[in-house]
Each structure stands twice: as structure tokens, then as C-alpha cells.
Amino acid sequence: MLSLRALLLLLAAAAQPCAVLAFTALPSLSSDAALLRQTTTRTFATLVEPGTMQDNTDDTATSTNLARMQALARQASHDETAVQRAQALMDEILQSQSGDDDDGDSDNIELYNALWETYAYGCNFPDGANIIAQQMENQPSVVNLESYAHLLDAHTQRSNLDQVKAVLELLEQQDNGLLQPDITIYNKVLRAYSKMGHADAAVELVDQLLEESGAMVDEEDDDVDDKVNYDESKRPNAKTWMYLLRALAFQGRVPEIMQQMQKSMLEGYRLYGQDDWKPNAQCYNALIRAILNSSATQKDTSTQVEGILYDMIRLYREEQEGHVNDGDEDDDNDENDLSLKSMRPNQETFQLVLQCFRGETSAGVAVKVETFLNLQRGLAESNNDPSLQPNRRTYNTAISVLSRSRDPKKAIRAERIWQAMSDADDESCSPNLITLRNIMNVCAFTRGTPEARLGAYQVAVQVFNQVRSEKDEDDSANIVVQIYQLFFKATFNLMAPSPKRNDVIQKVFHKCCQDGYVTDRIVTEIVRGDENGKLQLKFFGGFVEDAAQRLDPTWSRNVPAQ
Numbered sequence: 001m002l003s004l005r006a007l008l009l010l011l012a013a014a015a016q017p018c019a020v021l022a023f024t025a026l027p028s029l030s031s032d033a034a035l036l037r038q039t040t041t042r043t044f045a046t047l048v049e050p051g052t053m054q055d056n057t058d059d060t061a062t063s064t065n066l067a068r069m070q071a072l073a074r075q076a077s078h079d080e081t082a083v084q085r086a087q088a089l090m091d092e093i094l095q096s097q098s099g100d101d102d103d104g105d106s107d108n109i110e111l112y113n114a115l116w117e118t119y120a121y122g123c124n125f126p127d128g129a130n131i132i133a134q135q136m137e138n139q140p141s142v143v144n145l146e147s148y149a150h151l152l153d154a155h156t157q158r159s160n161l162d163q164v165k166a167v168l169e170l171l172e173q174q175d176n177g178l179l180q181p182d183i184t185i186y187n188k189v190l191r192a193y194s195k196m197g198h199a200d201a202a203v204e205l206v207d208q209l210l211e212e213s214g215a216m217v218d219e220e221d222d223d224v225d226d227k228v229n230y231d232e233s234k235r236p237n238a239k240t241w242m243y244l245l246r247a248l249a250f251q252g253r254v255p256e257i258m259q260q261m262q263k264s265m266l267e268g269y270r271l272y273g274q275d276d277w278k279p280n281a282q283c284y285n286a287l288i289r290a291i292l293n294s295s296a297t298q299k300d301t302s303t304q305v306e307g308i309l310y311d312m313i314r315l316y317r318e319e320q321e322g323h324v325n326d327g328d329e330d331d332d333n334d335e336n337d338l339s340l341k342s343m344r345p346n347q348e349t350f351q352l353v354l355q356c357f358r359g360e361t362s363a364g365v366a367v368k369v370e371t372f373l374n375l376q377r378g379l380a381e382s383n384n385d386p387s388l389q390p391n392r393r394t395y396n397t398a399i400s401v402l403s404r405s406r407d408p409k410k411a412i413r414a415e416r417i418w419q420a421m422s423d424a425d426d427e428s429c430s431p432n433l434i435t436l437r438n439i440m441n442v443c444a445f446t447r448g449t450p451e452a453r454l455g456a457y458q459v460a461v462q463v464f465n466q467v468r469s470e471k472d473e474d475d476s477a478n479i480v481v482q483i484y485q486l487f488f489k490a491t492f493n494l495m496a497p498s499p500k501r502n503d504v505i506q507k508v509f510h511k512c513c514q515d516g517y518v519t520d521r522i523v524t525e526i527v528r529g530d531e532n533g534k535l536q537l538k539f540f541g542g543f544v545e546d547a548a549q550r551l552d553p554t555w556s557r558n559v560p561a562q
Contacts, residue, residue, distance in 0.1 A: 065093055069114035076121040083122035090115050112142045113150060120154035129154035129163065145179060152188035156195055164192040182233040183209070183240065190243035197250035206244050209234050210264070216272050238276045241265055245286035252293035257286060280342035281349060284312055288352045298359055305356040306368070309345060313375070316343040347388060350376045354397045359404055366407035369398050373417070391428045392435070395421050399438040408448025411456035414439045433470060433479045436463045440483050444490040457494040460487060468511070477560050481517050484508075485525055492529030502535060509539055516558035518551065 069086055076082040090111060097108075116135070119128040132151050136143050148171060155163040168189050171181045186209060193202040210216055214230030241260070248257050261279045268274035288305050296304070319342070350372060357365050373390055380388035390398075395417055402410045418439055421431045440463050446456035464487050467480060487508060495501040505526065512518050523540075530536055536543050540551065 202247035249290035408452035
């Protein structure tokens with residue numbers, strides 16, 4: 001098997017309509033499905049907003065209703081009301097059609113599929129898959145292969161692998177050719193395998209698809225059996241490989257990912273004309289994730305992953321240069337543009353790379369963190385692609401990596417990242433309490449010269465003051481408690497013992513009591529730094545072993561129950 005370096009060099013050198021279907025009833029997935037349908041219908045009916053539905057009498061109105069339903073489907077994963085609003089909209093549409101001679105099913109196929117997509121991804125909605133199955137059984141004339149795709153997604157979102165397999169088995173037994181599973185359906189099954197870590201099942205399924213589609217068969221080869229009928233609809237595509245590699249990554253199977261990229265994907269791309277098999281950034285993200293999940297040492301992991309990142313950037317630039325040298329720089333073809341970006345690192349790439357450096361203690365890792373962020377911002381700006389800019393999650397991960405570094409200037413670096421987040425135009429980059437908690441953690445563990453400790457403490461004070469103004473965010477109490485504890489640690493670690501330090505501790509403890517965030521860990525932190533016991537006597541009226549009986553319960557009134 002080729003090494004990773006050889007694989008990258010090889011890559012550098014290589015430079016249908018919906019139809020109404022006859023429906024075979026699904027086996028009942030829940031004995032309560034009918035009751036669920038009745039209950040949810042009554043509930044949803046109370047949520048119909050006046051004027052939500054357009055008069056469904058022409059193509060424009062139908063299109064508007066579909067657009068609204070699709071918008072709700074996009075919101076379903078993060079908006080708890082999206083499912084209810086989608087069902088309410090569908091109920092009103094059906095009510096408006098009740099007097100029509102035409103049953104309207106042909107117009108409703110896309111609407112139902114958009115509704116079922118909403119159920120599939122509905123957050124905090126565990127019965128979504130059952131309701132989709134029941135509605136499909138009740139409305140067979142609007143069911144097509146896309147409907148089954150949404151049903152598979154619904155089971156995958158709820159980690160129901162047995163149900164995913166049952167739906168696939170049902171489709172494979174269909175006599176109706178229009179219901180025979182195609183690569184879209186198989187990719188949904190592979191997505192389930194990848195999400196739940198069933199790598200062997202994913203490998204077996206892809207091998208089956210390669211054989212049945214004849215994707216790696218040279219039809220001009222004299223040894224090929226002409227009597228074999230290959231099914232082109234099962235030909236693996238880019239998503240197929242992505243899900244397979246993710247399934248392998250789940251178990252940290254690095255050599256097998258490299259083998260699949262080298263043996264199957266590159267051969268298919270170079271020898272059999274499978275253009276969408278060319279390994280891309282998603283494939284290398286899976287490789288990085290596999291390295292993260294493997295048993296490799298921290299040092300080996302970070303070194304290997306850093307090399308992959310820089311190789312991806314090099315290959316991406318070579319793709320661009322080759323495109324310009326071919327005289328195609330004015331080509332507006334979307335597929336060509338996509339191909340030119342195939343090796344470009346994306347947000348996930350940088351997020352994974354940063355995760356690989358968590359736990360690194362060397363001073364140099366702090367410099368690398370800023371370098372990676374500058375690289376990401378540079379790629380976004382040079383490509384005029386805001387979607388590539390670091391987001392809040394990336395920045396927060398970067399700051400967390402700094403916390404273990406021995407760099408005496410790491411708090412100043414964390415402050416620079418904080419400032420970059422605050423200056424960003426995109427709301428998705430703005431700092432939150434997790435950002436502030438991570439920065440406080442960096443400050444609390446800063447070591448070095450008195451000047452370095454002073455700089456870190458100044459950052460800690462800025463963070464603490466900011467937290468005091470933001471502590472009323474929803475579900476923030478746990479994080480605020482952690483920030484208080486870390487600020488006590490920072491004060492003890494960064495300030496020399498003195499009456500001034502004791503005065504700061506006393507004032508902060510008073511604020512902590514006022515806010516109701518005193519915990520056992522905070523008490524322990526104070527005791528740890530209280531060298532002569534004066535603070536314990538002042539705060540608790542005694543030493544720590546007796547403190548529990550002296551604590552005012554109102555001091556902990558806002559601490560979440562564990």
C-alpha cells in the first residue's frame with residue numbers, strides 16, 4: 001500500500017423525475033402510530049397562523065406553499081416549532097383542496113416530501129420516523145423514492161439502524177421498478193452506517209454496489225462477460241465514498257481509508273473515467289478524523305495531520321495554476337469551478353486540524369494555532385468565500401488548544417482571537433460564554449515572567465468584567481460557575497501573595513455570593529490559595545472542614561443541580 005505522501009503525489013499527477021408510485025404498505029413501526037397522528041393533528045391545528053397558506057389555485061400559489069414548506073424543513077434541526085408549523089401548513093392546504101374534483105395528489109408530491117424532510121430532522125421529535133411511515137401508508141399516491149429517502153434519514157437521525165435495514169430490504173423486494181433502490185437510497189443507508197460506526201457493513205455494501213454497477217469494469221476488455229447486466233443507477237458517487245470513509249474513520253481505520261482512496265477511488269478516477277471519484281477535501285477530512293480516532297500518539301497525530309493540511313493547500317494551488325495555464329480562467333462552468341475547489345481545505349478541515357493539537361504542551365503550538373487561523377482567513381479572502389472564514393466553533397477550539405501550551409504569551413494570543421471574533425461582521429463568529437471560559441482557562445494556566453503573568457491577569461480581568469455583563473444568557477449557569485472558579489485560580493496563580501490579592505479575592509467572592517454561584521470547587525480553590533487561613537476565617541468563620549455547615553444556602557442558589 002502506498003504511503004500518505006505517495007498517495008498525495010499520485011493525486012497531484014491525476015490531475016431522474018419524480019413519479020407517482022404504487023405503494024406497498026410498510027409494516028407497522030409503532031402500534032401507537034394512528035394515535036400519534038390523531039394527537040399531533042389536533043395539536044398542530046392549534047398552531048396554524050392566519051394567512052400562512054396561500055390560496056392554492058394556481059402554479060404560483062403552489063410554488064409559494066412549497067417554498068414555505070422547504071424553508072421549514074431547513075429550520076427543523078434547530079427550531080422546535082418547525083415540525084408543528086409544517087404539519088399545520090399541510091393540514092390547511094389539504095383542507096382548502098377538500099372540495100376540489102381533482103384530489104390534488106400530483107401537486108402534493110413535493111409538498112409531502114418537504115413535510116417528511118421536516119419530520120426527519122425535527123429536533124426533540126423522537127416519533128418523526130413513525131409519523132412519516134404512517135403518513136406514507138395513508139397517502140400511497142404521493143409516495144416515491146424520495147419519500148423513502150426521508151424515511152431513512154428519519155431513522156438515521158434517531159439511530160434506528162434495524163429500521164434502516166428493514167426499509168432497504170423492503171425496497172429491494174419491490175417488483176415495481178420505480179421503487180427499486182438507486183444510489184441515492186444506498187447512500188442514505190451508508191450515511192446510517194457512518195453515523196453509527198458500522199464500518200464493515202459499509203465496506204460490504206460498497207463492494208456490492210461496485211460489482212452490481214460495473215463501475216470498475218472496462219467494457220472494451222475482451223474478458224468482460226457481455227451477458228452481465230450492470231445497473232448504472234447503483235454506480236457509487238462522491239457521497240458514497242464520503243460515507244464509506246467516515247464509517248472507517250469512526251473506528252480509526254487509517255490504513256483502510258488510504259487503501260480505499262488509492263486502490264478504488266484513484267483507479268476509478270484515472271482508469272475508468274469516474275470523474276466524481278477523485279479524492280477531495282471531504283475524503284481527507286475523513287482521513288484526519290480517522291487519525292484522531294486512532295491509537296497514534298499525540299505528537300505523531302499532530303505532525304501527520306499538519307502535513308496533510310499543507311499538502312491539501314499545495315494540491316489546491318496546483319489545481320488552480322493548471323486551470324489558468326490551460327487558458328480556462330474565464331470558464332464559468334459550475335462543475336469545473338467545483339472541481340477546482342475539490343482539494344481546498346474547508347471549515348471542517350481546519351476544525352479537525354485544531355482538534356488534533358488539543359493537549360499539546362509545547363510553546364510552539366500557540367504559534368501554530370494563529371498560523372492555522374491566518375491560513376483559513378487567507379484562503380477565504382483570496383477566494384472571496386465568506387463560508388470558509390473561521391466560525392465561533394473554530395475560534396473556540398483554537399483558544400482551547402492554547403490552554404495547555406507553555407507559551408508565556410498565550411493569553412495575549414487568546415485576546416487577539418477574541419478581538420478578531422468581536423470585529424467580525426458575521427454574527428456566527430461573535431464570542432459567547434464558552435469563548436470567555438476558554439480564554440479564562442488560558443489565563444489561569446499562564447506561566448512565565450512577571451510581565452507575562454501581569455499581561456495574562458489583565459486579560460482575565462477583562463474577561464471577568466465581560467462575563468458579569470453577560471451572565472444572564474439562557475443555560476449559562478454552569479459556564480459562569482466555571483469562569484468564577486477559573487478567575488479565582490488565575491488570581492492565585494498570577495498575583496503574588498499580598499494584601500492586595502486577598503482584597504481582590506474577597507471582592508470577587510462577594511460578587512459570587514451575590515450572584516448565587518458558590519460551589520464546593522470554588523470553596524476548594526479558595527482554600528488551596530489561602531496560605532495562612534485568613535480568607536477561610538473571614539469567608540466561612542472557620543476552616544474548610546467546618547465550612548459546609550457555615551455556608552449560606554443563598555450563595556449557591558443559582559448553581560444547577562448535578
